[in-house]
Amino acid sequence: MHPLLGQFKLFVSMDKPLIFITNDDGFQAKGLEALIEIARPLGRVVVVAPEVAQSGMSHAITISSPLYLRKIKQEPDLEIYTCSGTPVDCVKMAFDSIMQERPALALSGINHGSNSAVSVIYSGTMGAASECSFYNIPSIGFSLLNPREDADFTAAQHYASIIIGRVLNTDDISIPMCLNVNIPDLPKEEIQGIRLCRQNKGYWREEFEKRFDPRGREYYWPTGIFLNQEEHATDTDEYALNNGYVSIVPMQVDMTDYNQLDQMYAWKF
Amino acid sequence: MHPLLGQFKLFVSMDKPLIFITNDDGFQAKGLEALIEIARPLGRVVVVAPEVAQSGMSHAITISSPLYLRKIKQEPDLEIYTCSGTPVDCVKMAFDSIMQERPALALSGINHGSNSAVSVIYSGTMGAASECSFYNIPSIGFSLLNPREDADFTAAQHYASIIIGRVLNTDDISIPMCLNVNIPDLPKEEIQGIRLCRQNKGYWREEFEKRFDPRGREYYWPTGIFLNQEEHATDTDEYALNNGYVSIVPMQVDMTDYNQLDQMYAWKF
Numbered sequence: 001m002h003p004l005l006g007q008f009k010l011f012v013s014m015d016k017p018l019i020f021i022t023n024d025d026g027f028q029a030k031g032l033e034a035l036i037e038i039a040r041p042l043g044r045v046v047v048v049a050p051e052v053a054q055s056g057m058s059h060a061i062t063i064s065s066p067l068y069l070r071k072i073k074q075e076p077d078l079e080i081y082t083c084s085g086t087p088v089d090c091v092k093m094a095f096d097s098i099m100q101e102r103p104a105l106a107l108s109g110i111n112h113g114s115n116s117a118v119s120v121i122y123s124g125t126m127g128a129a130s131e132c133s134f135y136n137i138p139s140i141g142f143s144l145l146n147p148r149e150d151a152d153f154t155a156a157q158h159y160a161s162i163i164i165g166r167v168l169n170t171d172d173i174s175i176p177m178c179l180n181v182n183i184p185d186l187p188k189e190e191i192q193g194i195r196l197c198r199q200n201k202g203y204w205r206e207e208f209e210k211r212f213d214p215r216g217r218e219y220y221w222p223t224g225i226f227l228n229q230e231e232h233a234t235d236t237d238e239y240a241l242n243n244g245y246v247s248i249v250p251m252q253v254d255m256t257d258y259n260q261l262d263q264m265y266a267w268k269f
Numbered sequence: 270m271h272p273l274l275g276q277f278k279l280f281v282s283m284d285k286p287l288i289f290i291t292n293d294d295g296f297q298a299k300g301l302e303a304l305i306e307i308a309r310p311l312g313r314v315v316v317v318a319p320e321v322a323q324s325g326m327s328h329a330i331t332i333s334s335p336l337y338l339r340k341i342k343q344e345p346d347l348e349i350y351t352c353s354g355t356p357v358d359c360v361k362m363a364f365d366s367i368m369q370e371r372p373a374l375a376l377s378g379i380n381h382g383s384n385s386a387v388s389v390i391y392s393g394t395m396g397a398a399s400e401c402s403f404y405n406i407p408s409i410g411f412s413l414l415n416p417r418e419d420a421d422f423t424a425a426q427h428y429a430s431i432i433i434g435r436v437l438n439t440d441d442i443s444i445p446m447c448l449n450v451n452i453p454d455l456p457k458e459e460i461q462g463i464r465l466c467r468q469n470k471g472y473w474r475e476e477f478e479k480r481f482d483p484r485g486r487e488y489y490w491p492t493g494i495f496l497n498q499e500e501h502a503t504d505t506d507e508y509a510l511n512n513g514y515v516s517i518v519p520m521q522v523d524m525t526d527y528n529q530l531d532q533m534y535a536w537k538f
Contacts (some may be wrong), residue, residue, distance in 0.1 A: 059327035059390045067487040096475045121328045134472040192538035198525040203403040206365045219335040250529035256467040260519035269463035
């Protein structure tokens with residue numbers, strides 16, 4: 001084992017497991033507060049969240065500037081830090097610099113807005129969650145299908161609690177595990193349940209609205225439209241969400257296109 | 270077909286195909302110049318590159334601020350624009366706002382530095398290349414294993430030309446296609462050839478060097494170490510590069526972990 005992989009003390013089963021939390025909407029987001037609220041009764045919580053909102057930051061890392069870290073809260077079983085970098089920077093600082101013990105679970109969110117289908121690759125929430133899974137910790141990213149700052153996270157908290165409990169209480173989890181959980185923006189009693197899904201195929205197209213700034217320079221606001229490439233599939237996250245279910249898509253980061261690879265062997269370079 | 274997918278005139282075979290180019294090191298990078306130089310004899314070239322360096326920006330998009338676009342060069346068969354956003358923003362503006370015709374090929378790079386193995390998910394070069402492939406255009410990202418600003422791109426240009434020629438002259442390409450090409454930092458005559466590969470498994474760990482700024486605040490410089498999880502595999506990009514070969518990994522963006530999905534069906538939510 002590489003020495004850096006062995007840097008954590010092995011997690012020993014305790015009354016209070018260590019739980020790591022981050023997000024991409026920044027440390028002041030209501031969704032982060034909602035996640036801390038449900039995680040706190042389950043263990044000791046360490047939060048490292050971005051200083052400012054970092055939506056759409058994907059798996060970005062800071063390379064050319066240094067990172068600042070600030071501890072903003074220290075209570076029994078709760079520490080909150082802010083980091084000047086991206087969501088993935090928060091994870092790297094947390095795991096490689098702040099936490100001296102290996103957490104039992106890593107959580108990201110609850111995001112204000114959907115991260116289903118191909119949105120997973122643009123998502124700072126899921127960039128952070130997948131980075132956590134690189135440390136061989138079960139990790140879960142949660143997103144509520146409501147982008148508003150004042151969204152109601154009650155139903156999301158209910159389902160997040162069920163899924164977190166399930167992961168914490170399952171002994172034979174196959175590692176690495178990273179779950180992309182999306183929750184419909186519905187009252188709890190209207191949600192139909194939880195579905196395991198695959199990522200729906202499709203892409204975003206932008207329409208750029210041109211405006212002029214006070215100095216007369218043109219600028220553009222992007223407004224995306226999702227093109228669903230498999231509207232009739234019933235085993236995807238889009239289908240589940242459109243039918244009132246919470247969707248869970250396990251994700252991984254081997255991007256190899258194995259079908260293309262097979263076909264290209266004929267090219268004989 | 271969705272109306273937005275049909276926005277381009279169909280590409281009609283012409284003497285001079287349209288080629289789109291972007292990168293993540295910014296419009297002034299030597300690697301971009303090297304790529305333009307080899308693409309120009311092959312067709313009409315449109316470049317949209319970031320105004321400033323955007324290394325490590327992954328698949329990030331700009332959400333909360335508008336984008337500025339600037340045309341900086343117009344010559345016969347060459348247009349160069351800069352965009353204030355990320356590499357993926359450059360692609361979206363180019364395809365959804367600038368180009369009125371569907372290009373035959375999209376290129377990204379040549380990146381100053383490696384994008385092999387898991388680096389593909391942090392890479393702005395490959396974020397942009399994969400976004401191009403969402404428009405059903407064969408796309409290729411090139412990276413030279415030398416991060417210096419003044420790196421020598423001679424060998425990279427030679428192999429990039431071979432691969433571009435191969436893609437342009439292959440009739441039955443399976444779409445979407447996105448190729449992640451890495452080139453060893455060796456003189457041309459020492460490169461052993463080209464290998465088709467899969468993405469090597471492994472992760473980056475950071476060691477944060479703590480310093481103090483002139484105002485006495487702590488800050489951190491991250492310095493990464495790659496943990497190769499399959500040092501003995503011979504079909505990966507890491508192996509090819511370590512043995513003096515140019516590596517080609519076809520990539521795609523379905524992040525679903527199908528093995529994990531199979532195992533989780535037993536959970537019965």
